[in-house]
Amino acid sequence: MIRLPKWSLRYKFIVPLALFTIVLALAISYISVERFYIELENQLADRGKDLGKQLVDRFWRNVGVLLPPDTKLHYYQVVQEGTQIYSSVVNNAPPWTEETLSPPVDDSRQLVQLNGKPYLELILATDPGLVKDPTTANYVRLYLSMADVYTAVQRAFLTISIFTIIFILAGIGIAIWLYRSILGPIEVLTKSVKRFKIDLKVRAVVKTGDELQTLAEEFNGMANTIQERDERLERINVDLTKANQVKSEFLAVMGHELKTPLHAIRGYSQLMLEGIEGPVTPTQKEDLENIVQSSDHLRSLIDNILQFSKLESGQEMIHPESVEVSKIVEEAMKHVSVLAREKGIAVHASANGIRVYADETKLKQVLINLLSNALKYTKTGEVEVSTKKRRDEVLFAIKDTGIGIPEEMYEKIFEPFTQLDSSNTREWGGIGLGLSIVKKYVEMHGGKIWLESQVGKGTTFYFTIPLEAITNRW
Ligand SMILES: Nc1ncnc2c1ncn2[C@@H]1O[C@H](COP(=O)(O)OP(=O)(O)OP(=O)(O)O)[C@@H](O)[C@H]1O
Numbered sequence: 001m002i003r004l005p006k007w008s009l010r011y012k013f014i015v016p017l018a019l020f021t022i023v024l025a026l027a028i029s030y031i032s033v034e035r036f037y038i039e040l041e042n043q044l045a046d047r048g049k050d051l052g053k054q055l056v057d058r059f060w061r062n063v064g065v066l067l068p069p070d071t072k073l074h075y076y077q078v079v080q081e082g083t084q085i086y087s088s089v090v091n092n093a094p095p096w097t098e099e100t101l102s103p104p105v106d107d108s109r110q111l112v113q114l115n116g117k118p119y120l121e122l123i124l125a126t127d128p129g130l131v132k133d134p135t136t137a138n139y140v141r142l143y144l145s146m147a148d149v150y151t152a153v154q155r156a157f158l159t160i161s162i163f164t165i166i167f168i169l170a171g172i173g174i175a176i177w178l179y180r181s182i183l184g185p186i187e188v189l190t191k192s193v194k195r196f197k198i199d200l201k202v203r204a205v206v207k208t209g210d211e212l213q214t215l216a217e218e219f220n221g222m223a224n225t226i227q228e229r230d231e232r233l234e235r236i237n238v239d240l241t242k243a244n245q246v247k248s249e250f251l252a253v254m255g256h257e258l259k260t261p262l263h264a265i266r267g268y269s270q271l272m273l274e275g276i277e278g279p280v281t282p283t284q285k286e287d288l289e290n291i292v293q294s295s296d297h298l299r300s301l302i303d304n305i306l307q308f309s310k311l312e313s314g315q316e317m318i319h320p321e322s323v324e325v326s327k328i329v330e331e332a333m334k335h336v337s338v339l340a341r342e343k344g345i346a347v348h349a350s351a352n353g354i355r356v357y358a359d360e361t362k363l364k365q366v367l368i369n370l371l372s373n374a375l376k377y378t379k380t381g382e383v384e385v386s387t388k389k390r391r392d393e394v395l396f397a398i399k400d401t402g403i404g405i406p407e408e409m410y411e412k413i414f415e416p417f418t419q420l421d422s423s424n425t426r427e428w429g430g431i432g433l434g435l436s437i438v439k440k441y442v443e444m445h446g447g448k449i450w451l452e453s454q455v456g457k458g459t460t461f462y463f464t465i466p467l468e469a470i471t472n473r474w
């Protein structure tokens, strides 16, 4: 499953928008209800003050205390010099007791509960500032029912709540719609691009009819091209693998076929050289020696080809055993001694008693190839082989005083059929397989190979072989 980033657009977009809508809707409805309530309470208080004024007026003029009808006024009381001179319960309100009254403080307005019901209590001084001392105060006190106010507020609250919910739902709806039409397709595209890395058949399906659809179509077009190229490359790869196999088989068959007559040529030449087939003149002897030498050279070329084709086809395995390093070095040196003698180059070795777990034949082959190169590419000077135990491996170094290798070729010369200067090929001979075989053999042992060189001064090839046995890698 493709995972979206933790803070994907979905959350960055929908969550703030939804939260904003909810907070806005709640704030608006709270403020509306609050203001509505305050407005109604003020209206009620104004009405009360009006009634209070009329009450005082009528009372002092002694025209009776009959008030204009108002259903909200339930109780009133007229107090003179701190003594109640008149009180009344109107509009069918239940009777009330003195104890329920709070003592007058000043011109005041407050919400109180009388008989378990909410009232707005108004205390109005008949002379301004006289309600300081309850025992001498002149005032009227009115109780106006808040029931209608509360009912109206409740109704308003209900209506506003319905609108708030509609508003919130509309906000969330808009957020989802925006998400579907913009962010949804972007998410589809993102997921498609991610999955495309794993499965080249994946395409983005976006049908928005806008720029996002164009973007998805462009992506799909690119994906088609990549998929076609990938399939073509795969086909080419299969063909190439087949061709490579055929080449390896051909090399193996040809190598074996060449070896048989070569063996005969060398054998008969050797017989003639030894005089077994009859006496040979000094010139004939020289020719026969040349034939034997060329056969040896040809055989080593064929051996290289056979080893290479075996490595290529993956048939090659290593058979490690405990071997004495100095013994292998000595045998390899013996192998190249003829060439060394011919070229007049001394080969030294600093051997010690190190033992290593390795495939004897292959390790010897590595040393022979490196020594042959060292001798081949050195005109004068000497070749030195040294071995050193370090940590859990043995370090081999084959040093020559030859033509050297430029730095940009340090990696490349390990590739098969690669030679420094193809125009030199004829001068030095060889087909450029030696080092590629060496590298593979060293790596099969779990070792590494590298070199240091100075053009015109000489080259040192280093390689390591672990002391412990490793499992087969090829
Ligand atoms: N000691 C060396 N000094 C200078 N150049 C070297 C040395 N060893 C290898 N080379 C360069 O690296 C190239 C590749 O070496 P490699 O052993 O793979 O092939 P080759 O010697 O040319 O042919 P082959 O080993 O197959 O007979 C050589 O052609 C040569 O140019």
Ligand SMILES: [Mg+2]
Residues within 6 Å of the ligand: 369, 372, 373, 430, 433, 434, 435
């Ligand atoms: Mg070589």
